Amino acid sequence: MSPYKKFEEYNIDLKDEIKDSYSSIIKDLGEDVTRDGLLKTPERAAKAMMYLTSGYDVDPAEILKGAMFKEDYREMVIVKDIELYSLCEHHLLPFFGKAHIAYIPNGSIVGLSKLPRIVDVFSRRLQVQERLTHDILECINTTLKPEGVAVVIEASHMCMMMRGVQKQNSTTTTSGFRGQFEKIETRNEFLKLISSDLS
Numbered sequence: 461m462s463p464y465k466k467f468e469e470y471n472i473d474l475k476d477e478i479k480d481s482y483s484s485i486i487k488d489l490g491e492d493v494t495r496d497g498l499l500k501t502p503e504r505a506a507k508a509m510m511y512l513t514s515g516y517d518v519d520p521a522e523i524l525k526g527a528m529f530k531e532d533y534r535e536m537v538i539v540k541d542i543e544l545y546s547l548c549e550h551h552l553l554p555f556f557g558k559a560h561i562a563y564i565p566n567g568s569i570v571g572l573s574k575l576p577r578i579v580d581v582f583s584r585r586l587q588v589q590e591r592l593t594h595d596i597l598e599c600i601n602t603t604l605k606p607e608g609v610a611v612v613i614e615a616s617h618m619c620m621m622m623r624g625v626q627k628q629n630s631t632t633t634t635s636g637f638r639g640q641f642e643k644i645e646t647r648n649e650f651l652k653l654i655s656s657d658l659s
């Protein structure tokens with residue numbers, strides 16, 4: 461049996477060490493952990509953090525493998541505007557935005573929902589945006605073995621908004637391209653399609 465859990469099966473088993481650590485942090489901030497509003501906060505915060513990092517327990521390749529279908533469609537498939545929420549590994553503050561994914565099948569297509577699912581798995585780990593982009597790209601490339609794969613992520617980082625340089629409107633774009641998307645025409649077609657509003 462796979463050692464990995466599906467998110468649906470992920471029933472957070474509270475770790476007392478994490479709860480106790482949050483309790484110490486709150487105390488060290490000068491707060492009274494015994495006051496009514498804070499009494500359950502260490503437990504809530506621990507559960508929230510455990511959920512937000514639950515992607516370590518899930519194997520994203522298994523998610524893709526579970527819904528691969530033989531199909532002779534060899535055009536570009538794009539799933540765009542996939543919302544994502546992750547945690548920056550430097551400050552443990554959220555970064556959030558959108559992922560756009562495309563691939564060109566090579567005999568197999570993948571269930572569409574599985575692409576947002578792997579975005580969630582890799583996002584629910586301590587990340588930097590560059591590695592998140594690369595993780596998604598490589599997972600699709602090595603598991604599905606498509607003719608090509610492209611990933612673009614646009615995100616805002618709370619560590620640059622709430623603190624530090626305090627820039628509210630800057631966004632960061634990262635991208636990765638493999639196979640056919642290394643060709644400029646294919647890459648441009650993808651970039652044009654993700655920036656257009658076809659509705």
Ligand SMILES: Nc1nc2c(ncn2[C@@H]2O[C@H](COP(=O)(O)OP(=O)(O)OP(=O)(O)O)[C@@H](O)[C@H]2O)c(=O)[nH]1
Nearest residue numbers: 548549550555587588589590617619620623624625
């Ligand atoms: N490349 C990259 N950097 C990130 C990401 N998330 C946060 N950072 C940056 O990580 C860097 C950490 O730099 P440090 O100088 O060690 O930390 P700091 O003193 O808190 O930096 P400031 O945010 O500039 O105040 C900062 O420049 C952050 O903007 C990310 O996803 N990718």
Ligand SMILES: [Zn+2]
Nearest residue numbers: 548550551619
């Ligand atoms: Zn940060």
